[in-house]
Amino acid sequence: MEEPILEPLAGVQDSGLYNDDLAPVPRDRRKWRVGSFAALWISMSACIPTYMLASSLIGGGMNWWQAILTIFFGNLIVLIPMILNAHAGTRYGIPFPVYCRAAFGTTGANLPALLRAFVACGWFGIQTAIGGEAIYKILAIFVPAVATGPAANAFGISLPQFICFLFFWGVNMAVVYKGIDSIRLLLNIKAPLLIALGLILLYWAWRNAGGFGPILSQPSAFDPGQPKSGQFFVFFVPALTGMIGFWATLSLNIPDFSRYARSQRDQIEGQALGLPLTMALYSFIGVAVTSATTIIYGQTIWNPIDVLTRFKNPVVLIVAMLAICIATLATNIAANIVSPANDFSNLAPRHISFRTGGLITGLAGIAIMPWKLIADPSGYIFTWLVGYSALLGPIGGILIADYFVCRRCRLNVAALYRADGEYRFTGGVSIVAVIAFVAGALPSLPGFLVQVNALSAVRVPHFLLGIYDYAWFAGFGIAFVLYLILRKLAP
Numbered sequence: 001m002e003e004p005i006l007e008p009l010a011g012v013q014d015s016g017l018y019n020d021d022l023a024p025v026p027r028d029r030r031k032w033r034v035g036s037f038a039a040l041w042i043s044m045s046a047c048i049p050t051y052m053l054a055s056s057l058i059g060g061g062m063n064w065w066q067a068i069l070t071i072f073f074g075n076l077i078v079l080i081p082m083i084l085n086a087h088a089g090t091r092y093g094i095p096f097p098v099y100c101r102a103a104f105g106t107t108g109a110n111l112p113a114l115l116r117a118f119v120a121c122g123w124f125g126i127q128t129a130i131g132g133e134a135i136y137k138i139l140a141i142f143v144p145a146v147a148t149g150p151a152a153n154a155f156g157i158s159l160p161q162f163i164c165f166l167f168f169w170g171v172n173m174a175v176v177y178k179g180i181d182s183i184r185l186l187l188n189i190k191a192p193l194l195i196a197l198g199l200i201l202l203y204w205a206w207r208n209a210g211g212f213g214p215i216l217s218q219p220s221a222f223d224p225g226q227p228k229s230g231q232f233f234v235f236f237v238p239a240l241t242g243m244i245g246f247w248a249t250l251s252l253n254i255p256d257f258s259r260y261a262r263s264q265r266d267q268i269e270g271q272a273l274g275l276p277l278t279m280a281l282y283s284f285i286g287v288a289v290t291s292a293t294t295i296i297y298g299q300t301i302w303n304p305i306d307v308l309t310r311f312k313n314p315v316v317l318i319v320a321m322l323a324i325c326i327a328t329l330a331t332n333i334a335a336n337i338v339s340p341a342n343d344f345s346n347l348a349p350r351h352i353s354f355r356t357g358g359l360i361t362g363l364a365g366i367a368i369m370p371w372k373l374i375a376d377p378s379g380y381i382f383t384w385l386v387g388y389s390a391l392l393g394p395i396g397g398i399l400i401a402d403y404f405v406c407r408r409c410r411l412n413v414a415a416l417y418r419a420d421g422e423y424r425f426t427g428g429v430s431i432v433a434v435i436a437f438v439a440g441a442l443p444s445l446p447g448f449l450v451q452v453n454a455l456s457a458v459r460v461p462h463f464l465l466g467i468y469d470y471a472w473f474a475g476f477g478i479a480f481v482l483y484l485i486l487r488k489l490a491p
Contacts, residue, residue: 074243
């Protein structure tokens with residue numbers, strides 16, 4: 001097992017940059033092995049958004065194997081920065097916000113931490129919207145008038161739906177208040193629940209669509225003679241970027257988990273085994289069922305909750321929806337609360353606790369109106385996933401360039417917690433990192449503004465629109481190279 005390299009931390013406990021949640025994990029608490037990391041990724045990958053991700057590719061025109069390969073390759077690509085950024089967490093036992101201080105400065109680290117936290121708030125809202133929708137469907141079984149009430153208001157959601165959303169939101173906040181340990185039981189039962197539900201849906205699709213032959217023989221809309229003939233790569237490139245964006249968040253804050261690893265081998269092998277294959281296999285369920293809905297109902301239904309509502313047996317529907325609620329709750333806490341709570345704590349370690357950070361995450365999750373993000377495939381992939389990958393790609397490029405190239409994997413851990421140490425840079429901010437980040441993110445901005453209809457496409461050069469399709473790749477590459485150049489000029 002690799003010996004973690006730790007500097008003496010005497011004297012930093014009184015620093016404003018230190019609290020117990022952000023402190024390095026001691027050796028005796030590093031107990032995660034290969035199985036732990038594989039289980040983490042299996043648990044987080046087997047979720048409703050994974051199903052919806054695959055299904056949305058079918059809705060966009062892909063056939064089943066095109067969708068699965070796109071998802072697999074996207075996760076294979078994002079696995080690389082995932083493993084690289086995990087290295088510092090495993091070696092030094094530090095969380096993501098502290099890791100960022102080496103490249104961005106002791107104060108500047110709040111830039112990547114807060115951007116990552118904002119994305120987590122969005123994902124928290126999306127998962128909460130899914131859980132709230134499941135509760136709404138259950139309620140409609142016993143009170144049919146709920147489903148026949150007034151249509152969605154100006155906010156894009158009806159009052160009963162919003163009340164169910166707030167109820168599920170409250171359950172999440174209650175778990176956060178009790179502490180992260182309270183989620184362990186839910187995490188243990190969550191993956192089997194979602195996998196069982198997925199297999200049931202898969203059997204239903206196979207039976208009602210006349211076997212897998214009709215399902216898997218659905219043509220691609222990009223094939224010759226089909227409605228989108230010749231447009232495959234126009235859809236594939238941003239879709240691949242979206243697949244990378246799906247876990248681009250965790251590829252940054254993976255030190256929050258890898259800090260508990262016993263060795264680098266454990267985190268590398270565990271993540272490699274748990275992430276790409278699980279995403280591909282579970283998303284196949286979404287692809288097959290969505291394809292089957294085209295045959296069974298004559299329309300593509302990419303939301304599994306909408307598919308479940310077609311079942312007539314109330315007992316089956318209630319059990320399925322409750323399974324979704326429990327599983328969504330577990331994923332939400334594990335994937336979308338731990339990291340932003342640490343990130344917000346890094347903003348003011350002496351004043352913001354884990355509970356307070358969780359509450360901030362919850363409130364932001366409401367403000368983002370997540371039900372609009374998952375309302376259609378284009379908003380889910382091309383606006384949400386691709387959009388935030390334009391911000392996270394440059395951060396990943398800077399962190400990897402700094403840690404592996406500039407510092408050769410060596411950090412002064414004690415200095416990471418000192419406001420006047422070697423990572424202070426200019427008033428606590430690394431100007432080099434900020435410039436590299438802005439340069440990496442800026443080329444994708446015009447394409448994003450066009451995507452959200454804030455700017456007319458005719459006013460933007462075509463090559464800038466194309467850069468948005470490669471948002472994560474462009475941002476990562478530009479920031480990586482520019483950071484190394486500027487750091488050479490201004491060491």
